[in-house]
Amino acid sequence: MSATSSHPGSSFGHPAREEGGVEQQGDRSRSPEESKNDGLDMSGSGRPRTSSFAEPPGVPGAGAAAATAPVGSAAAVGSSTGKSGVPQASGTSSSGCSNLKLARDSGKVTTVVATPGQGPDRPQEVSYTDIKVIGNGSFGVVYQARLTDTQEMVAIKKVLQDKRFKNRELQIMRKLDHSNIVRLRYFFYSSGEKKDEVYLNLVLDYVPETVYxxxxxxxxxxxxxxxxxxxVYMYQLFxxxxxxxxxGVCHRDIKPQNLLVDPETAVLKLCDFGSAKQLIRGEPNVSYICSRYYRAPELxxxxxxxxxxxxxxxAGCVLAELLLGQPIFPGDSGVDQLVEIIKVLGTPTREQIREMNPNYTEFKFPQIKAHPWTKVRFSH
Incomplete structure (x- = not known):
């Protein structure tokens, strides 16, 4: 039943951070409301990440508006159809954010000293223009810009850098190089309004749409x-x-909002590695990770x-959602989601529960048989 036992061998909330090998998830205490909705997961080991500039966890469809678009995607109202037949945004909108200097100035050229995302650390001047905000979250903002030398569009993800911790997202993205993963072109640091305030800026591929x-x-x-x-989408996701x-990297926040799509080519690129981590056997990880509706039973x-x-x-939840037209395992809490999972897969065996978490082997579950695959019918 768990992802661990069922299979062989991913908005932008606060990125998980490392200090002395111990995973730190956020820097604030969880609210009573968050704890109330945790369901079975009451470990207090982390907090839910907000969706990558989309709706909050557990509320897909609550309004992925222009100012709440995923990293690297277009933030638009309305849609048309691209050459490949994939729905395409027809317009964009910028929005402000009180704690950051956000502006749109199509005539201004900004030049920074940036380091290439891959390869040797050889800082170089990079200039961009046509800057506008396309998304923001609790801990940063995303801009769309145009590189002046190539005229290519890029997305610039700007996050507050905590000097006490390494930025895991940057470390992971620098080592990744794949056609179905959003590419880190450059990165650079900039000063904030407050003293000693430093921001990390990730210059990424700009992809206009999302699977969501x-x-x-x-x-x-x-x-x-x-x-x-x-x-096509699922092949590229896998x-x-x-x-x-x-x-050795686990994304830990796979969902439709984090799957960017080029409407002209139908090429999919996985984005938002703010929750990603290099998993090491024997090293504990936070369990309150991954957006609601897409969390594996062991989480x-x-x-x-x-x-x-x-x-x-x-990824399986994404596949089912595309076929059904709605999330397959919705719920406002861990218990709600577990009930939905059991309705489809049946009551977990004692061995499956032990593999997920031995502390729950005595937990009483309703005895429900798995839904027969012969009776599975999708809406189409």
Missing amino acids: RVARHFNKAKSIIPIIYVK RSLAYIHSQ IFGATDYTANIDIWS
């Missing part, structure tokens, strides 16, 4: 997403996961020794 927005386009039109889209897992059970297979579970 494509699926929502078809849902609003009361039509079914073509199965060819589902196949390619990206196979690659990062081969590098709901509070496991801290999980594997990268939690990404596979999340």
